[in-house]
Amino acid sequence: MREIKLFLGPQHPGMHGNTSVHMYVEGDIIKKSYLLPGMLHRGFEKGMEQRTWINNIALIPRICVVEPDINEMVFAMGVETLAGIEVPERAHYIRMIILELARISIHLMAYGGIGGPTGHYTLMYHAQADRNRILEIFEKITGHRIYHQYIVPGGVRKDLPVGIEDEINEFLDDLASRYLEIRDLGIENPTIRKRLVDHILLPSEVVWELGVTGVGMRSATNKPYDLRKVLPYARYDQIDFEVPMADYSDAECRVDLKLQEVVQCIGIIKQCLAKMPEGPVRAKMDGNALKFRVPKGQVYAAVESSRGEFGYYIVSDGGTKPYRVAVRGASFPQGLLGVEKYLPGTRLDDAALWFDTMGVCSPEIDR
Amino acid sequence: MKKVYSVFKPLRHLKYLLKKPITKDFKDIFDNPREVADNYRGFHVNDWEECIGCSTCGEICPTEAITMVERSELEDKDGSLQLRPTIDYGRCCFCALCVDVCTTSSLKMSKEYLYNDPDPDSFYFMPTDTFNGKEVKLGYEKDESSDLLDLERVSMEHLSPDERKGSFLEIIKGYSKEQAIHEASRCVECGICTNACPAHMNIPEYITAIWENNFEEALTEIYKTNPLPAVCGRICTHNCETACALTQRGDAVAIRWLKRYIVDNAPKDIYDSVILEQVSKEVNGKVAIIGAGPSGLAAAYYLRTIGYNVEIFEQMPLAGGVMRYGIPKYRLPDEAIDQDISFIEKIGVKINLNTKVTDTMLADFNKNYDAVFTGSGFFAGRKIPMPGHDHKDCIAAMDFLPLGRDYGRGTVKELDVHENVVIIGGGNVAFDVARTVVRYQNEKFGKSNVMMAALESEDALPADLEEVVEGREEGVKYHFGMGPQEIVIKNNKIKGLKVKKVISIFDTEGNFNPSFEENSEQLLEATQVFMAIGQSPDYSYLSDENQNKMNINRGKIEVKENGQVKGIDWLFAGGDIVKGPDVISGVANGHNAAIGIDEYLSKKNK
Ligand code: SF4
Numbered sequence: 001m002r003e004i005k006l007f008l009g010p011q012h013p014g015m016h017g018n019t020s021v022h023m024y025v026e027g028d029i030i031k032k033s034y035l036l037p038g039m040l041h042r043g044f045e046k047g048m049e050q051r052t053w054i055n056n057i058a059l060i061p062r063i064c065v066v067e068p069d070i071n072e073m074v075f076a077m078g079v080e081t082l083a084g085i086e087v088p089e090r091a092h093y094i095r096m097i098i099l100e101l102a103r104i105s106i107h108l109m110a111y112g113g114i115g116g117p118t119g120h121y122t123l124m125y126h127a128q129a130d131r132n133r134i135l136e137i138f139e140k141i142t143g144h145r146i147y148h149q150y151i152v153p154g155g156v157r158k159d160l161p162v163g164i165e166d167e168i169n170e171f172l173d174d175l176a177s178r179y180l181e182i183r184d185l186g187i188e189n190p191t192i193r194k195r196l197v198d199h200i201l202l203p204s205e206v207v208w209e210l211g212v213t214g215v216g217m218r219s220a221t222n223k224p225y226d227l228r229k230v231l232p233y234a235r236y237d238q239i240d241f242e243v244p245m246a247d248y249s250d251a252e253c254r255v256d257l258k259l260q261e262v263v264q265c266i267g268i269i270k271q272c273l274a275k276m277p278e279g280p281v282r283a284k285m286d287g288n289a290l291k292f293r294v295p296k297g298q299v300y301a302a303v304e305s306s307r308g309e310f311g312y313y314i315v316s317d318g319g320t321k322p323y324r325v326a327v328r329g330a331s332f333p334q335g336l337l338g339v340e341k342y343l344p345g346t347r348l349d350d351a352a353l354w355f356d357t358m359g360v361c362s363p364e365i366d367r
Numbered sequence: 368m369k370k371v372y373s374v375f376k377p378l379r380h381l382k383y384l385l386k387k388p389i390t391k392d393f394k395d396i397f398d399n400p401r402e403v404a405d406n407y408r409g410f411h412v413n414d415w416e417e418c419i420g421c422s423t424c425g426e427i428c429p430t431e432a433i434t435m436v437e438r439s440e441l442e443d444k445d446g447s448l449q450l451r452p453t454i455d456y457g458r459c460c461f462c463a464l465c466v467d468v469c470t471t472s473s474l475k476m477s478k479e480y481l482y483n484d485p486d487p488d489s490f491y492f493m494p495t496d497t498f499n500g501k502e503v504k505l506g507y508e509k510d511e512s513s514d515l516l517d518l519e520r521v522s523m524e525h526l527s528p529d530e531r532k533g534s535f536l537e538i539i540k541g542y543s544k545e546q547a548i549h550e551a552s553r554c555v556e557c558g559i560c561t562n563a564c565p566a567h568m569n570i571p572e573y574i575t576a577i578w579e580n581n582f583e584e585a586l587t588e589i590y591k592t593n594p595l596p597a598v599c600g601r602i603c604t605h606n607c608e609t610a611c612a613l614t615q616r617g618d619a620v621a622i623r624w625l626k627r628y629i630v631d632n633a634p635k636d637i638y639d640s641v642i643l644e645q646v647s648k649e650v651n652g653k654v655a656i657i658g659a660g661p662s663g664l665a666a667a668y669y670l671r672t673i674g675y676n677v678e679i680f681e682q683m684p685l686a687g688g689v690m691r692y693g694i695p696k697y698r699l700p701d702e703a704i705d706q707d708i709s710f711i712e713k714i715g716v717k718i719n720l721n722t723k724v725t726d727t728m729l730a731d732f733n734k735n736y737d738a739v740f741t742g743s744g745f746f747a748g749r750k751i752p753m754p755g756h757d758h759k760d761c762i763a764a765m766d767f768l769p770l771g772r773d774y775g776r777g778t779v780k781e782l783d784v785h786e787n788v789v790i791i792g793g794g795n796v797a798f799d800v801a802r803t804v805v806r807y808q809n810e811k812f813g814k815s816n817v818m819m820a821a822l823e824s825e826d827a828l829p830a831d832l833e834e835v836v837e838g839r840e841e842g843v844k845y846h847f848g849m850g851p852q853e854i855v856i857k858n859n860k861i862k863g864l865k866v867k868k869v870i871s872i873f874d875t876e877g878n879f880n881p882s883f884e885e886n887s888e889q890l891l892e893a894t895q896v897f898m899a900i901g902q903s904p905d906y907s908y909l910s911d912e913n914q915n916k917m918n919i920n921r922g923k924i925e926v927k928e929n930g931q932v933k934g935i936d937w938l939f940a941g942g943d944i945v946k947g948p949d950v951i952s953g954v955a956n957g958h959n960a961a962i963g964i965d966e967y968l969s970k971k972n973k
């Protein structure tokens with residue numbers, strides 16, 4: 001049979017972000033594939049070296065469009081460790097609320113994302129509609145819908161607006177009440193199930209080989225490796241939640257785990273809202289922001305993103321700008337190497353599902 | 368496990384038919400846009416009345432979207448620049464860091480987020496308090512936690528009132544390295560202070576050098592415009608701090624103390640190399656300078672750095688003029704003056720002490736030197752001619768302060784100070800007298816009784832606020848807003864000062880014409896009265912012929928822009944006899960005249 005070369009992305013509705021996959025197919029089976037990053041290359045890491053610590057707040061959220069807050073969080077955590085800044089208690093809780101809302105929003109988006117390649121657009125619209133409500137909450141809290149620039153070294157930029165707690169609670173209750181319905185729309189739908197169950201497997205050997213973390217790892221290995229539990233940041237150690245896991249990772253399992261995580265997120269946010277103390281939300285720093293210097297040193301800060309371990313390795317030479325920042329994009333292993341080694345063998349029409357359920361976010365690979 | 372599916376299940380989605388759609392009709396996007404959140408970061412608005420053109424917003428902008436544009440129609444005044452930010456919305460990412468750092472809070476964001484135009488240049492505009500000419504709702508504004516400035520000054524260690532009122536020890540202790548760097552890190556480098564400083568010192572440059580812990584750079588920047596930093600770092604009237612951008616919402620950067628930090632702490636070898644580096648090769652030309660006060664020393668220093676041969680003639684036994692004989696020791700110790708002068712001497716300026724210039728000497732100077740600069744100062748005391756002012760216990764401030772200084776340095780053992788004293792005046796000099804007397808009384812009598820009376824009310828006093836505060840802490844009793852009427856004398860002894868409550872100082876035409884409340888007379892009981900109502904010049908060294916050639920207006924000599932005395936080409940003047948009122952203005956005059964003299968001599972020698 002003739003081998004044909006096809007491109008998935010950078011402009012493709014089934015592609016997750018502006019990156020390109022080159023695929024060689026025989027029939028409808030992918031025989032060979034590789035990722036061609038560079039479509040989005042904005043030189044984030046290099047760009048960070050040229051900006052003051054404070055100015056980086058405007059740049060870094062762009063490293064993951066759908067879940068920008070993790071960038072702000074790891075950057076802030078790194079700077080705080082190096083500079084010895086004590087974050088006010090209230091800010092820790094606000095940060096967790098933001099991070100968990102973001103996690104719900106990206107899980108919903110990924111869930112809706114399987115609607116496209118499976119031909120069930122209702123699912124996508126419903127998921128986006130719910131995500132939109134989260135964006136509205138973000139808009140009220142941070143002033144922006146997507147790039148929030150809200151979690152900053154020292155705490156968060158501003159306190160929560162009055163009354164937002166009720167709105168968040170109301171949204172969470174509504175979402176929880178429709179949980180089964182949302183499942184019905186997608187993962188319980190017999191036609192979608194046919195596309196997910198026993199498809200796109202991620203064996204545990206591959207997890208260990210590539211260094212996959214997050215849902216991918218937890219679904220394949222039955223290990224509760226979640227940074228919020230194993231290396232708690234913010235105040236996750238004071239919150240009750242479970243880490244969903246499984247020992248057989250097909251596409252269905254990974255989607256299911258994400259939905260289960262949404263339920264956990266709802267619980268976490270509710271606990272945060274209840275436990276959050278009053279008080280300041282940002283530590284006072286000496287000097288103005290233009291002259292903010294971070295003491296010489298190096299640090300690795302990481303959080304559990306929706307796709308796994310997401311971290312910054314930051315080196316400061318004591319100046320007003322970072323000397324070097326390296327980003328560990330959570331989807332880097334599966335997104336770059338995984339595409340080359342494990343996308344082949346998949347059916348062509350499952351390629352978009354492969355990206356969706358593996359959790360690939362291209363800017364964090366292409367940074 | 369096999370799932371069972373009901374055919375009716377999809378029907379529950381019918382309920383969504385009754386829900387309001389969350390999507391918007393395309394045409395509604397522009398005609399009827401969604402109202403955004405209260406905290407929304409939309410297009411900027413900037414209140415031009417409040418904005419001071421400090422460019423801090425432009426400094427922080429991560430996308431370099433902000434350019435400062437000159438607007439000459441704005442008023443040119445201390446504390447603001449004639450600039451306003453212009454934003455390129457092709458670059459702006461709406462991060463609002465500019466809003467968070469704005470020194471005045473004039474810059475905010477609106478709820479506007481829609482704008483389209485085929486002309487790309489129209490995306491580059493100056494925010495005003497409206498958007499596209501229409502009133503807009505405010506969106507994102509900074510609050511206490513998002514503020515990116517540090518508005519609180521690093522506090523300075525002071526002697527306590529009890530410690531200081533019984534001694535002449537210096538009150539201010541000076542910043543440590545950590546404190547200085549912290550204080551320097553508050554500066555936004557806008558340069559508004561430079562404009563307000565009479566000598567236009569390169570303030571942001573030397574503050575940044577402190578922040579970088581670079582003494583060499585800091586000293587170099589300072590000496591470009593001021594050769595008396597140890598003095599000015601202590602007693603400057605700091606117009607810069609009054610103008611500082613941070614005063615808009617917080618404490619000014621402690622510019623004066625930072626300057627002092629540099630000169631107090633710079634290692635001697637760096638100091639030496641910086642000072643000596645500034646001196647050019649000798650040029651042909653000799654300049655005589657009358658008076659080793661601030662303007663004379665500054666003129667001498669800059670002339671010498673250009674390469675001229677400079678000689679100063681000073682009537683007192685120590686150089687420094689008002690710094691040495693006017694300002695009290697607790698504000699300005701001799702060591703600070705010595706430090707500045709020693710560097711001026713080090714580069715080759717010759718100072719002849721105990722040499723009072725006379726009119727015949729000045730005639731000789733004209734022959735033997737290429738130019739003469741005079742900064743002879745306002746050194747003679749003045750008194751208000753009120754009843755009793757000629758009593759021997761009514762003393763003019765300038766007749767007392769030099770003795771007070773000499774007492775502080777130990778060359779005079781006793782001062783003629785009574786136990787109950789009243790001082791007339793509300794300026795810094797009046798406070799100098801009052802606080803010197805308090806110290807002396809405490810040393811001699813173990814207690815003090817000093818009163819001050821002035822026409823101005825306390826909030827309108829010409830003196831610095833810190834003088835008023837510290838004077839009160841040291842026990843000076845204030846009778847401000849009280850106009851002195853008469854020094855009451857009985858049996859040839861002063862009984863006290865009669866004062867009346869002031870209604871107004873100026874009449875409706877704005878002329879000085881104080882009016883007093885009837886029946887408000889009060890006697891401030893004291894046996895000694897000091898008058899600190901201004902000083903006057905001594906022009907005995909100017910012959911009648913010379914005086915006729917020049918214009919002297921209310922004691923001040925008229926000069927051209929370059930410091931040249933109008934009517935006498937070879938004579939330049941500066942300091943209190945030209946303008947005043949403070950040391951830094953003298954320094955500025957001296958520097959200016961040095962440049963003027965250089966130009967004059969370059970032309971003459973051509
Ligand atoms: S909002 Fe941000 S990008 Fe826009 S002008 Fe202000 S600082 Fe610059």
Ligand code: SF4
Pocket residue numbers: 413417418419420421422423424425451452468469470471472473474
């Ligand atoms: S920071 Fe504020 S005050 Fe300064 S120029 Fe910008 S808008 Fe004006």
Ligand code: SF4
Pocket residue numbers: 553554555556557558559560561570571574610611612613620622
């Ligand atoms: S000292 Fe004040 S006015 Fe001067 S540059 Fe710094 S912030 Fe601006």
